[in-house]
Structure formats: structure tokens, C-alpha cells
Amino acid sequence: MSKAQNTKAHIIQAAARLFNQQGFAGASMADIMAATGLQKGGIYNHFKSKDEIAIAAFDFNVAQLQRKLRLAFKGQRHAIDRLIATLDWYEQLLDEPEMQAGCPILNTAIDSDDTHPALRQCAQRAMDQWLELFQHILERGIQRGEIAANLDTKESATFLIASIEGGVMMSKLYGDTQYLKFTLGYLRKYLRQLTP
Amino acid sequence: MSKAQNTKAHIIQAAARLFNQQGFAGASMADIMAATGLQKGGIYNHFKSKDEIAIAAFDFNVAQLQRKLRLAFKGQRHAIDRLIATLDWYEQLLDEPEMQAGCPILNTAIDSDDTHPALRQCAQRAMDQWLELFQHILERGIQRGEIAANLDTKESATFLIASIEGGVMMSKLYGDTQYLKFTLGYLRKYLRQLTP
Amino acid sequence: MSKAQNTKAHIIQAAARLFNQQGFAGASMADIMAATGLQKGGIYNHFKSKDEIAIAAFDFNVAQLQRKLRLAFKGQRHAIDRLIATLDWYEQLLDEPEMQAGCPILNTAIDSDDTHPALRQCAQRAMDQWLELFQHILERGIQRGEIAANLDTKESATFLIASIEGGVMMSKLYGDTQYLKFTLGYLRKYLRQLTP
Amino acid sequence: MSKAQNTKAHIIQAAARLFNQQGFAGASMADIMAATGLQKGGIYNHFKSKDEIAIAAFDFNVAQLQRKLRLAFKGQRHAIDRLIATLDWYEQLLDEPEMQAGCPILNTAIDSDDTHPALRQCAQRAMDQWLELFQHILERGIQRGEIAANLDTKESATFLIASIEGGVMMSKLYGDTQYLKFTLGYLRKYLRQLTP
DNA sequence: ACCGACGGGACCTCCCGTTGTT
DNA sequence: AACAACGGGAGGTCCCGTCGGT
Numbered sequence: 124m125s126k127a128q129n130t131k132a133h134i135i136q137a138a139a140r141l142f143n144q145q146g147f148a149g150a151s152m153a154d155i156m157a158a159t160g161l162q163k164g165g166i167y168n169h170f171k172s173k174d175e176i177a178i179a180a181f182d183f184n185v186a187q188l189q190r191k192l193r194l195a196f197k198g199q200r201h202a203i204d205r206l207i208a209t210l211d212w213y214e215q216l217l218d219e220p221e222m223q224a225g226c227p228i229l230n231t232a233i234d235s236d237d238t239h240p241a242l243r244q245c246a247q248r249a250m251d252q253w254l255e256l257f258q259h260i261l262e263r264g265i266q267r268g269e270i271a272a273n274l275d276t277k278e279s280a281t282f283l284i285a286s287i288e289g290g291v292m293m294s295k296l297y298g299d300t301q302y303l304k305f306t307l308g309y310l311r312k313y314l315r316q317l318t319p
Numbered sequence: 320m321s322k323a324q325n326t327k328a329h330i331i332q333a334a335a336r337l338f339n340q341q342g343f344a345g346a347s348m349a350d351i352m353a354a355t356g357l358q359k360g361g362i363y364n365h366f367k368s369k370d371e372i373a374i375a376a377f378d379f380n381v382a383q384l385q386r387k388l389r390l391a392f393k394g395q396r397h398a399i400d401r402l403i404a405t406l407d408w409y410e411q412l413l414d415e416p417e418m419q420a421g422c423p424i425l426n427t428a429i430d431s432d433d434t435h436p437a438l439r440q441c442a443q444r445a446m447d448q449w450l451e452l453f454q455h456i457l458e459r460g461i462q463r464g465e466i467a468a469n470l471d472t473k474e475s476a477t478f479l480i481a482s483i484e485g486g487v488m489m490s491k492l493y494g495d496t497q498y499l500k501f502t503l504g505y506l507r508k509y510l511r512q513l514t515p
Numbered sequence: 516m517s518k519a520q521n522t523k524a525h526i527i528q529a530a531a532r533l534f535n536q537q538g539f540a541g542a543s544m545a546d547i548m549a550a551t552g553l554q555k556g557g558i559y560n561h562f563k564s565k566d567e568i569a570i571a572a573f574d575f576n577v578a579q580l581q582r583k584l585r586l587a588f589k590g591q592r593h594a595i596d597r598l599i600a601t602l603d604w605y606e607q608l609l610d611e612p613e614m615q616a617g618c619p620i621l622n623t624a625i626d627s628d629d630t631h632p633a634l635r636q637c638a639q640r641a642m643d644q645w646l647e648l649f650q651h652i653l654e655r656g657i658q659r660g661e662i663a664a665n666l667d668t669k670e671s672a673t674f675l676i677a678s679i680e681g682g683v684m685m686s687k688l689y690g691d692t693q694y695l696k697f698t699l700g701y702l703r704k705y706l707r708q709l710t711p
Numbered sequence: 712m713s714k715a716q717n718t719k720a721h722i723i724q725a726a727a728r729l730f731n732q733q734g735f736a737g738a739s740m741a742d743i744m745a746a747t748g749l750q751k752g753g754i755y756n757h758f759k760s761k762d763e764i765a766i767a768a769f770d771f772n773v774a775q776l777q778r779k780l781r782l783a784f785k786g787q788r789h790a791i792d793r794l795i796a797t798l799d800w801y802e803q804l805l806d807e808p809e810m811q812a813g814c815p816i817l818n819t820a821i822d823s824d825d826t827h828p829a830l831r832q833c834a835q836r837a838m839d840q841w842l843e844l845f846q847h848i849l850e851r852g853i854q855r856g857e858i859a860a861n862l863d864t865k866e867s868a869t870f871l872i873a874s875i876e877g878g879v880m881m882s883k884l885y886g887d888t889q890y891l892k893f894t895l896g897y898l899r900k901y902l903r904q905l906t907p
Numbered sequence: 908a909c910c911g912a913c914g915g916g917a918c919c920t921c922c923c924g925t926t927g928t929t
Numbered sequence: 930a931a932c933a934a935c936g937g938g939a940g941g942t943c944c945c946g947t948c949g950g951t
Contacts, residue, residue, distance in 0.1 A: 126928090127934065144433045148344040152919060163920080165935045173919065224433065232492040233429040237340045237420065246492055278501040285485030285502040286478070292488075293481050296428040296442055305474040306481040313505075323908075348945060359946080361909045369945065518950090519912065536825040540736040544941060555942080557913045565941065616825065624884040625821040629732045629812065638884055670893040677877030677894040678870070684880075685873050688820040688834055697866040698873040705897075715930075740923060751924075753931045761923065 131169045134159050139180040139187075143224040146234040147177050147242060178245055184227035185249040192256070202264025203314050206257070206283070210307045210314075213287055217300050225295045228253065229288045254280050264317075271319040279317075286310055327365040330355050334376040335383075340420040342430045343373050343438060374441055380423035381445040388452070398460025399510050402453070402479070406503045406510075409483055413496050421491045424449070425484045450476050460513075467515040475513075482506055523561045526551050531572040531579075535616040538626040539569050539634060570637055576619035577641040584648070594656025595706050598649065598675070602699045602706075605679055609692050617687045620645065621680045646672050656709075663711040671709075678702055719757045722747050726768040727775075732812040734822045735765050735830060766833055772815035773837040780844070790852025791902050794845065794871070798895045798902075801875055805888050813883045816841070817876045842868050852905075859907040867905075874898055 137158035141150040152173060156162060170176045195212035196205040217223065224230065228249045235242035257280035264270035290306030333354035337346040348369060352358060366372045391408035392401040413419065420426065424445045431438035453476035460466035486502030529550035533542040544565060548554060562568045587604035588597040609615065616622065620641045627634035649672035656662035682698030725746035729738040740761060744750060758764045783800035784793040805811065812818065816837045823830035845868035852858035878894030 130934075146342070146344070146430065146434070148342065149434050151917075153917080161934095162936050162938095164922085164937070167920070168934060171920095225429075229488060230429055230432075232488055233421075233426055234342065236426075236491055238342070238345050243492070250489065250492060278504065281486075281489065281498050281501040282482070282505040285489050285498065286482040287485065288488055289481030289483065289485030290477075292425060292428055292484055293446065293477065295432055296439070296446060302477050302481065305477040308474065309478040309509075313509075326908080347943080349943080358910050360911070360948085363946070364908060367946095522912075538734070538736070538822065538826070540734065541826050543939080545939080553912095554914050554916095556915065556944085559942070560912060563942095617821075621880060622821055622824075624880055625813075625818055626734065628818075628883055630734070630737050635884070642881065642884060670896065673878075673881065673890050673893040674874070674897040677881050677890065678874040679877065680880055681873030681875065681877030682869075684817060684820055684876055685838065685869065687824055688831070688838060694869050694873065697869040700866065701870040701901075705901075718930080739921080741921080750932050752926090752933070755924070756930060759924095 127169070130161070130165070134161065134166060134169060134176065135179050135183045138176050139184045139227075140224065142177050142180045143184055143227045143230055146230070147173075147239055148234075174239075174241060177239075177242060181227060181231055181242060181245050181249075185245075185252075188227065189252065189256075196260075202260050202267065202269045203317060205260050206314050207311055210287075210310055213291070214300075214304060214307055217291070217294055217303060226288060226291050229291060250284075253284060257283055268319065270317045274317060282313075283310060323365070326357070326361070330357065330362055330365060330372065331375050331379045334372050335379045335423075336420070338373050338376045339380055339423045339426055342426070343369075343435055344430075370435075370437060373435075373438060377423060377427055377438060377441050377445075381441075381448075384423065385448065385452075392456075398456050398463065398465045399513060401456050402510050403507055406483070406506055409487075410496075410500060410503055413487070413490055413499060422484060422487050425487060446480075449480060453479055457513075464515065466513045470513060478509075479506060519561070522553070522557070526553065526558060526561060526568065527571050527575045530568050531575045531619075532616065534569050534572045535576055535619045535622055538622070539565075539631055540626075566631075566633060569631075569634060573619060573623055573634060573637050573641075577637075577644075580619065581644065581648075588652075594652050594659065594661045595709060597652050598706050599703055602679070602702055605683075606692075606696060606699055609683070609686055609695060618680060618683050621683060642676075645676060649675055660711065662709045666709060674705075675702060715757070718749070718753070722749065722754055722757060722764065723767050723771045726764050727771045727815075728812070730765050730768050731772055731815045731818055734818070735761075735827055736822075762827075762829060765827075765830060769815060769819055769830060769833050769837075773833075773840075776815065777840065777844075784848075790848050790855065790857045791905060793848050794902050795899055798875070798898055801879070802888075802892060802895055805879070805882055805891060814876060814879050817879060838872075841872060845871055856907065858905045862905060870901075871898060 134155070138150070138155050141154050141158055144150070145154070152163065152166070155166060155176065159166065166176070170179070192209060192212065196208040199205040199208045217225070228246055231242055231246040232250070235246060254277070258276045261270060261274065261276040261279055265272050265274065265276070286306050287303075287310070290303035293302035293306075294300050294304075296302075330351070334346070334351050337350050337354055340346070341350070348359065348362070351362060351372065355362065362372070366375070388405060388408065392404040395401040395404045413421070424442055427438055427442040428446070431442060450473070454472045457466060457470060457472040457475055461468050461470065461472070482502050483499075483506070486499035489498035489502075490496050490500075492498075526547070530542070530547050533546050533550055536542070537546070544555065544558070547558060547568065551558065558568070562571070584601060584604065588600040591597040591600045609617070620638055623634055623638040624642070627638060646669070650668045653662060653666065653668040653671055657664050657666065657668070678698050679695075679702070682695035685694035685698075686692050686696075688694075722743070726738070726743050729742050729746055732738070733742070740751065740754070743754060743764065747754065754764070758767070780797060780800065784796040787793040787796045805813070816834055819830055819834040820838070823834060842865070846864045849858060849862065849864040849867055853860050853862065853864070874894050875891075875898070878891035881890035881894075882888050882892075884890075
């Protein structure tokens with residue numbers, strides 16, 4: 124990896140945490156300067172604007188999330204086990220220092236709602252992929268006879284994600300992981316009901 | 320209502336919409352000036368700071384929400400019917416122009432997470448009340464024998480709210496109410512299972 | 516005159532000198548702050564942007580110029596005397612401390628050529644008025660029989676102004692008024708030739 | 712021509728156009744980088760500063776101008792024919808794409824007036840040479856009896872140049888060559904009057 | 908009670924020039 | 930000789946809050 128790529132990655136990592144914690148407007152270029160140890164010139168050589176940094180940082184956050192998510196259910200074969208494994212993984216999420224700011228998709232979705240169309244599009248894409256992932260697992264489960272065939276996979280995936288995100292939001296709001304745990308508990312029960 | 324109180328209410332209403340749409344940092348005093356038709360001095364006569372306005376605006380948003388929510392299930396007696404009535408009401412929420420910016424509690428919870436402790440506390444209090452409302456309905460349902468006694472009302476209330484908020488977030492993200500509808504559909508099924 | 520108008524006029528006066536001396540890009544907001552004794556907030560309360568200040572400053576410069584110009588030939592009746600009186604006035608122009616930066620129309624015309632369309636339009640309008648003034652004097656002279664009827668007044672007015680401005684430019688370049696004086700001398704001869 | 716000289720010439724040519732169009736402050740190093748296809752380091756290897764580039768670019772512009780000017784009147788022997796030939800050449804000047812930004816001496820004279828002493832000195836030198844050229848032609852004309860002996864050659868040269876430059880400025884301002892043509896028409900008449 | 912001028916600072920962006928590297 | 934990362938500062942704009950005036 125060249126020096127430039129290294130620095131760029133360094134900026135993205137630092138910005139990723141900042142934007143996830145403080146939002147797009149809340150994180151200033153001065154914050155990014157302080158977090159990276161670089162000066163304005165050094166940063167603007169790699170990115171044309173704060174927007175570009177925010178998008179790269181969001182994509183980085185999402186990529187990291189997805190990587191970890193796929194790792195979480197990798198060991199499981201059964202569709203329901205797979206989904207439950209992801210729930211288990213979410214249960215630990217807020218404890219990790221790296222993701223303590225909450226789910227970047229959730230944060231960005233709210234943050235960019237009415238103010239930042241480009242970021243919102245990124246959040247939409249990330250959500251698309253997440254929905255597709257869950258839908259795909261559910262469909263495979265139906266194909267294998269692990270899940271009742273009459274399930275609407277899109278609705279179910281939406282429900283799962285919505286509940287997870289809502290739980291993350293509540294736990295973040297209170298600074299207490301129990302709210303997410305409650306929610307995940309119900310989702311596990313829900314998943315176990317899906318068997319044919 | 321005196322003229323002063325009238326003006327103050329006028330400011331709060333205008334600010335309430337702005338802060339809910341654009342967030343605390345995203346809504347400027349200039350925006351509030353434009354929305355109210357008042358000048359700086361006219362606003363700062365009623366509030367000491369932007370923070371104070373934001374808090375008053377949030378409280379206004381929440382009070383309005385609560386009023387509508389209570390109105391929604393007023394006609395129902397049965398605990399489950401009451402909760403389903405609230406879900407029905409949420410289904411219409413995003414269509415209302417006044418609440419098109421989404422749930423203020425959700426928005427504020429995310430917005431103030433790591434930046435604005437006072438607002439966060441307000442969001443916590445509002446969430447407390449919401450949780451207590453749902454918990455209360457569930458408990459009354461248990462007392463009346465409408466709901467199975469072994470239900471953990473706090474967990475259940477958390478689950479319901481988390482799912483609703485997650486659904487709101489997704490529908491806001493996509494600008495499409497179907498995601499919330501999917502989620503609410505599952506919650507209705509969930510509620511109907513609670514009978515003893 | 517209200518306090519606001521007073522301050523605005525003060526800003527315009529200070530900016531007028533700065534922009535005429537240093538050009539649009541060369542004069543910074545910091546310069547204007549220093550020249551006015553105001554802070555950024557105090558300035559931006561009266562103008563939306565640097566552009567707006569520059570345009571107001573240019574208009575001020577031109578208005579002042581026109582006022583002085585009309586004053587210069589006011590005493591004369593004969594068309595040629597009028598025009599010669601304006602030349603006499605130009606001869607003193609560069610000595611005045613207020614206009615030491617040269618003709619604002621000339622400066623702005625060159626400065627805004629390829630960079631600032633709005634300013635360029637202002638310069639065009641100012642030049643239009645100047646041309647029309649000279650043309651008008653010439654036409655009145657023809658009507659009164661003071662000037663030979665076959666004169667093309669537009670060409671003549673153009674020639675006069677072009678030569679004056681060129682002379683101003685050269686004198687400014689060398690910091691020596693003789694170049695303008697040479698040019699004005701020739702123009703006087705030219706004007707005296709116009710009699711029928 | 713060595714590779715280094717080649718690159719330097721390439722930079723100068725690109726910068727010459729940029730500075731003439733946008734002025735010293737208006738043309739940035741980034742613009743020069745884009746125009747040359749070189750990076751910062753590649754440019755700063757040949758020049759110590761932006762100032763140095765601007766001066767070299769101006770000198771290049773002037774040299775080119777002078778070369779073309781001398782070529783224009785080369786075929787003529789008679790002093791007045793020579794000068795008229797230069798006027799004819801000026802008439803075509805603004806149509807040439809290379810010089811569409813106007814006369815570099817004029818542009819630089821105005822641009823550097825109160826901000827860039829070194830450039831101003833260059834403009835002065837260029838103007839000196841131009842004046843001397845016209846003066847020399849006039850003097851030769853007097854010596855040869857083509858021009859009345861009582862002519863003040865310096866005044867006359869100044870008048871010619873001032874008028875030309877003023878005409879260029881006006882045509883540039885309006886984006887219309889007629890203003891320069893009017894002025895040159897009068898100068899031709901003036902020149903034809905000089906015969907003894 | 909409301910207006911509006913103003914202070915002073917933070918914001919993002921772009922600037923020119925240097926430095927190490929290939 | 931050319932690239933490209935980087936420093937550090939200045940650029941214009943917008944911000945929130947204060948204060949005198951009406």
C-alpha cells in the first residue's frame with residue numbers, strides 16, 4: 124500500500140468514527156484534523172470536500188459492518204441459525220469500542236434525512252444490501268425447507284432490521300444495552316416460529 | 320393567553336418543525352427568524368439560547384405526539400385493541416404533513432447522542448413516558464385477564480417501541496411508507512398472540 | 516439618515532477605494548474590515564456577499580464620477596466648450612486623492628473581463644451612460660450648429676473616451692500625469708476641429 | 712532546445728494565456744497545473760515562485776506582441792504607412808484566439824497598479840519599448856521629410872498608444888470590436904494629417 | 908416587546924510553497 | 930526532472946448571542 128493510500132485510509136478511519144459519533148454537521152474539519160494529525164492541506168489533497176470524506180467514511184463503516192456480519196453467521200448453515208447468529212453478534216455490537224457510536228446506517232439515515240441527499244443515497248444503498256442479505260438467507264431457508272414457504276421474505280427482513288435498529292437506538296439513547304437485548308430476545312422467538 | 324405567551328408559542332411551533340426536520344445543528348437561528356417572521360431580539364426575549372428553544376420545541380413536539388397518541392386509543396378498552404389502535408395511528412403518521420419529518424424522539428435521540436446532553440435527557444424522558452404508557456396498558460391488560468400473565472411488560476413495551484421506531488426510520492430513509500407498514504403488520508400479529 | 520444607512524454608506528465608501536485600488540480579487544474582506552473598523556458580522560449584516568459590496572462600491576464610484584463630471588461642464592453652453600471642460604477636469608483627476616486609483620470604469624472593465632460577469636455588466640452600464648453623455652453633448656452641438664453636421668457622434672464619443680481612458684491608464688502605469696496631459700492635449704485639438 | 716528548456720517554455724506559454732485572461736491573483740497555481748499537465752514540483756523546479764512565472768509569462772506575451780507588431784509594418788517604408796499598418800494589425804488583434812484576452816500590457820498595467828510592483832515595472836518597460844518604437848518611426852519620418860518637423864514625437868506616440876489601448880479596453884468590455892475600429896479610424900485620419 | 912446593528916469566532920475551501928521520493 | 934504528500938494560513942461565508950434603541 125502506497126503512502127498516499129495509507130494516509131487516505133487513515134483519514135477515512137478517523138473520520139468514520141467522528142461522523143458516526145457527531146453526525147455530518149457536528150463533525151468539523153478541525154475535528155478531523157485533530158483526529159488525523161494532519162493539516163487542512165494534507166487532507167484536502169486526498170478529498171475534494173467534506174462531503175467526499177463523509178461518503179468515504181460511511182462506506183468504510185458499512186463495509187466493516189458487513190464484513191463482521193458475514194463473519195458472524197459464517198459458521199451456521201441453517202437459515203434460522205444464521206439469522207440468530209447475526210442477532211447474537213448485534214448483542215455484542217454496542218460493547219465494541221469501534222461501534223460504540225451505534226449503527227452507522229441508522230445514524231446516517233436520520234442525520235441525512237432532509238439535509239444531505241448524497242449521504243442519504245449511500246445509506247439507502249447500504250440498507251438495500253442489508254435487506255437483500257436477510258432476504259437471501261430467508262429465501263435459501265425456504266428452498267431448503269427450513270422455513271415455512273408462505274413467508275414474505277421482504278416483509279420479514281424489513282421487520283427484523285427495523286426492530287434491530289430501533290433497539291440499537293433505544294440502547295444508545297439510554298446508554299444501556301438491555302433495550303437492545305430485549306428486542307433481540309423477541310426477534311429470536313420470532314425466528315424460531317418460522318419453521319414449517 | 321397574553322401576547323408574550325402567544326409569541327413564545329409561535330416561536331416554539333416554528334422551531335419544532337425546523338429542529339425535527341434539520342436537527343439541532345442543521346437548523347440555524349436565521350432559519351427560525353425566517354420561519355417566525357421575528358428578528359433576533361424578538362426571539363431572544365423569550366429564550367436565553369438556541370438550546371432553550373430546542374428543548375422547548377422538542378417538548379412541544381412530544382406533547383403533541385402524546386396527545387394524538389392518547390386520542391388514538393381512547394375509543395378502545397381492551398388492552399390489545401388499544402395497542403393495535405396506536406399501531407394504526409402510526410401507520411398514518413408519516414402521511415401527515417406536520418410529522419413528515421419523522422418521530423421527534425427518534426430524530427432527537429440520534430441527533431443528540433454524543434453532542435447535546437440536555438436534549439438527550441429530554442429524549443430519554445420522552446421515551447420513558449412512552450415506555451411507561453405501553454407498559455401500563457399491558458399491565459392493565461394482564462390485570463383484566465386480557466393478556467397472558469407471564470408477559471414481561473417492560474420487555475414487550477421496549478420491543479414494540481423499538482420496532483415502530485425502526486420502521487419509521489426505514490420508511491423515512493426510503494421515502495416509502497411500506498417499510499413501516501410491514502413492521503406494524505408484524506407487531507399486530509405479535510399483539511394478537513399475547514392473549515392468554 | 517438612519518444609523519444603518521450611515522454604516523452602509525461608510526462601508527461602501529471604504530470598499531469603493533479598496534476595490535478601485537486593488538481590484539475585486541485583490542481586496543479581501545479583511546481589508547474591508549480594517550478599512551471600515553467593523554467586524555465581519557457588522558459588514559455581512561448590510562451585504563449578502565463580497566460581490567454585493569463590490570457592485571455597490573462600483574456604483575458609488577461611478578455616481579461620484581458622474582456627479583463631478585456634470586459639475587465640470589455645467590458652466591459651459593457651447594458643446595465644444597463643454598467637452599473641453601470635461602477634459603480639463605480629467606486633467607486634475609489623478610491629482611485628487613480620492614481618485615488616485617484611476618478611473619473605476621477602466622479598472623473594473625479590465626478586472627472583471629473574464630472573471631466577474633456581474634461587475635462587468637455594471638461597467639458596461641456605466642460606460643453606456645458615459646458614451647450617451649458625450650454623444651448627447653455632440654448631438655446638441657450639431658443641432659445648434661456648433662459642430663459640423665456630418666460628424667458620427669457615436670464614433671466620436673467612443674474615440675474621446677477611449678483616448679481619455681488610455682491616457683489615464685498610461686499615467687497610472689508610470690505614476691506620471693504627463694501621459695494623460697499629452698493625450699488630452701490632442702483631444703482638445705481634435706475637438707476644436709469639429710466646428711463647421 | 713533541451714528538455715528542461717522545453718518544459719519551461721511550455722509552462723510559460725500556458726501561464727501567459729492564463730495570467731492575461733484572469734490576472735495575477737485570479738490565476739492560481741492549480742490553474743497552471745491543469746493547463747500544463749504538470750504537478751507542483753514540476754513547475755517549481757523551473758520557477759522559484761508564482762511571481763517569477765507571472766513575469767516570465769508577461770515577458771513572453773510582450774515579446775510575441777512585439778514580434779507580430781514589427782512583422783505588421785515590415786513591408787512599409789513610409790513612416791505614416793508604417794503606423795497605419797500597425798493600426799490595421801490591431802484591428803485584427805481581438806479576433807485572434809491567442810490575444811482574445813486583450814493587450815497584456817494594458818491588462819497587466821491595470822492589474823498590477825497597486826499590488827504587484829515587479830509586474831508593474833515589467834509593464835512599464837514594455838510600454839517604454841512600445842513608445843520608443845512609435846517615437847522612432849515618427850522621428851525617422853521627420854528625418855525623411857514624411858512628417859512635419861514641428862511634431863512632438865513623444866506626445867504623438869503617447870496619444871496613439873493611449874487611444875489604441877482605450878479602444879481595446881472598450882471593445883473588450885462590450886465584447887464588440889466596433890469600438891476599437893472607431894478609434895483606429897480616427898487615428899488613421901490623425902496620422903494622415905501629419906504630413907508636412 | 909420587538910427591532911436590528913454589531914462582535915467575534917467557527918465553518919469549509921482554496922491558496923502557495925516545501926519537502927521527501929522516485 | 931518530475932511527482933505527490935503535506936504544512937499552514939488566508940479566503941469568503943455563516944454562525945450565535947449581545948446590546949442599544951424604539
